[in-house]
Amino acid sequence: MTVLADSPPAGFADDRHQSARPSPPPHDQLRHVAQFAGSAPVVLCAVLATPPLTSGVRTRRQVELVAELLGCDVxxxxxxxxxxxxxLRGMRAVAAEAAPWMRARSSLQEALAASTMVLAGWGVAKPSGLAAQHQRQQLAWLSTAIEGAGHSTAWCVGGQPRHPSRWHQYVSDRHGRTHGGSSAERLREVLVAVPVRDVTRA
Incomplete structure (x- = not known):
């Protein structure tokens, strides 16, 4: 599994546009379901909230797990x-200006252009203040960008754009949302493909 942040591998965008994008797999058939078009890799674009202040290893591992369930290579x-x-408290402070939201758009567009599937994971809770206004505007833009890249749905945990840091809590035994088992088995039960316009609704 290859994990990249903020920029696509060379040639991926061209390869993806030369082949048909497979439909998202049914909810009950999530195990290695992607179909390869020649040698083109199957790419998952995971849209999160902000870069981490720490290494972000836990988040990446969670995203990799979902990518494996969806049959993705990258x-x-x-x-x-x-x-x-x-x-969210920190986000309110650092994201009050429009500039960092505008800067993020080029990386989002590049990742979406290279993608076979999209994972929405920016979080269910919203920032407050000016950051909330910028996020609403960004999600409206993102909805158009995802659809422009050829996607009608985005994958989510539990049907909402939960951040990977919250997945473990969401599938814990105390909530009874899954039949138990490994992390992968639990996530497989709650992965849902949601229409783009629904998941990006602010």
Whole structure:
């Protein structure tokens, strides 16, 4: 599994546009379902909130796990906002200006152009203040960008754009949302393909 952040591998965008994009797999058939077109890799674009202040290893591992369930070879991570933060409180402080949101668009467009599937994982909770206004505008832009890249749906955990840091809690035994088992088995039960316009609704 190859994980990239913010920029696509050379040639991926051209390869993806030369072949038909497969339809998202049915909810009950998520195990290695992607069809390869020649030698073109199957690429998951994971859209998160902001770059991490730490290494981000846990988040990447969670995203890789979903990519494996979807049969993807490469993960490309892009963020709604190009200003590192640890949580919503921090996001409110660093994302109050429009500049980091505008900077993020080029990386998002590149990742979407190279993608076979999209994972929405920027979080269910919203920032406050000016950051909330910028996020609404960014999600409206993102909806058009995802559809422009040829996607009508985006994958989510539990049907909402939950951040990977929240997945473990969402599938824990106390909520009874899955039949238990490994992390992969639990995530397989709650992965849902949602219409782009629904998942990006602010």
């Amino acid at each position: 993960v490309m991570i892009a963020n709604l906002c190009d200003a590192a933060s640890q949580d």
